[in-house]
Amino acid sequence: MSTGGYDRAMDTDTYGESFEEFRKSFSYGSRSDLNFKFLKGMSDEEASEFFRHLLDRLGDAYDTGDLAPLIQLAYEAQIQAYAPKPGSPPSRYTYDDGPFAPTSMPVAGSTVGLVSSSGHFLRDDDPKPFGIEGMTQAEAEDRIDDFLREAPALSEIPHDCLPDDLAVRHGGYDVTSASIDRNVSLPVDVLAEAEAAGLIGGRTTTYFSFPGATSQGRLRKILPEWIDRIAEEEPDVMLLVPL
Amino acid sequence: MSVGHVARAIEETGTPTVVVMVRAFRHVAERMTLPRTVITPFPMGRPLGAAGDTETQLATVTAAFDLLDRAAGPGEIIDLDLPFRPGWSTSLP
Structure with missing residues (x-):
């Protein structure tokens, strides 16, 4: 009322x-x-x-x-x-069943890989969206419609990179927390701690991040290339973090 | 949704995956029938926990590893019950 x-x-x-x-x-x-x-x-x-x-x-x-x-x-x-609104049309990406690969060994003995849609990238390897180097977060937000029409770039993140090596830019969410502490969405240090504690057997040498606000159709087209690159890291299991 | 496509594609190659996402996107995990999903009771942009809260972040990924170890089929979703900030007595609903 x-x-x-x-x-x-x-x-x-x-x-x-x-x-x-x-x-x-x-x-x-x-x-x-x-x-x-x-x-x-x-x-x-x-x-x-x-x-x-x-x-x-x-x-x-x-x-x-x-x-x-x-x-x-x-x-x-x-x-x-x-939350989906009553009567709203179903998403085209709705599936009644899903793939399932059983684990072959306990995670404590497995090498863990990581993909996040956080939008992190190495400062010295800017993916330069739309050819723009050093695009700011504000500029990324201003161009959200362009991001949603294009395929994303997959950034490679060394598992031993330092916090200052990384930047984060994503037109779809507030990156303040991710800028303060990468581990809120890209758990580089958390996975190192997990390995040190014996929770996992090891970590892939390279992790991956991309800005998840993107064209779903174009993403699906380039996925086979991404999957091949991720497989080169020889992960036993993968941790995935959407934003 | 983007990571959902990635998860399904990786899983189809034979590598087990687990997705950690905030509760606001739980319906995405459901309708995409992701292989394994951990739902965290945290605000958007902080799927693993608050900035600087190493303890909760580690607890979150540990829950993901536990799910990898025990899930028997696709579509399993677990809802974590963790406080968002250190010292909070209860989790967000």
């Missing part, structure tokens, strides 16, 4: 912007913030409830200092916004 304040916010004559325009502006619009682009996928009613609860919990945090309820609310809203 709408409140009086909500009704006034919807009055474009008063504010020049509808609430729908406001919430959609966080998704590649005037207020673009990829942490909150999910607002575009909500109804006005759902989004207004999100903001109401957000402010309510913020008010509580003044006294408690506890930010967990705020993060929990945003997390729940993401799930709500990205």
Whole structure:
């Protein structure tokens, strides 16, 4: 149910912007913030409830200092916004069955490979999307439609690379956490720790990353080349991390 | 969805795979019938845990390794119950 304040916010004559325009502006619009682009996928009613609860919990945090309820609310809203809507057409990439390769040995004795769609790359090996070297994150976000039409580049990441060797750029999500700590999406150091702890038998020499916001059709066409390159690393098992 | 295609293609060559993704994308794992999937209760952009939280990140990949060791068929999905930030008493729902 709408409140009086909500009704006034919807009055474009008063504010020049509808609430729908406001919430959609966080998704590649005037207020673009990829942490909150999910607002575009909500109804006005759902989004207004999100903001109401957000402010309510913020008010509580003044006294408690506890930010967990705020993060929990945003997390729940993401799930709500990205859930398939009733009556929406099925994805063309829906499968009733899937391939399955049994493991031949315990993971503790296996060599583990890694592919992430995080968009990490070596600073001295910029994939130069659209021929642009040094494209910034902001520029990548501005060109998200171009990324979604093109095939992605697969970047090779040495398993012993240092944090400063890497950069991350991806037009589809907020890369702040991945910039602070690559292990949130590209677990280079975590896999080294896992090997040291005996959880895995070893690591492939090279890992891989690409920006996952891409043309699915073009990706599928170049996949055989990727699979051949990944196989050269001779992994026994693969860890895959989508963003 | 991109990584789903990669997972299926690698698995078809005979190499076992496990995917770790945030809960907002759980429906993708379901409809693509990925070989093995670990769902993490974390915000988007942080599928393995919060920045600097090495303990949770290691626990997440350990869960993925456990699933590799025990999964008997395609499409198995496990939902992790881990706190997003160190010191939080409960996980996100």
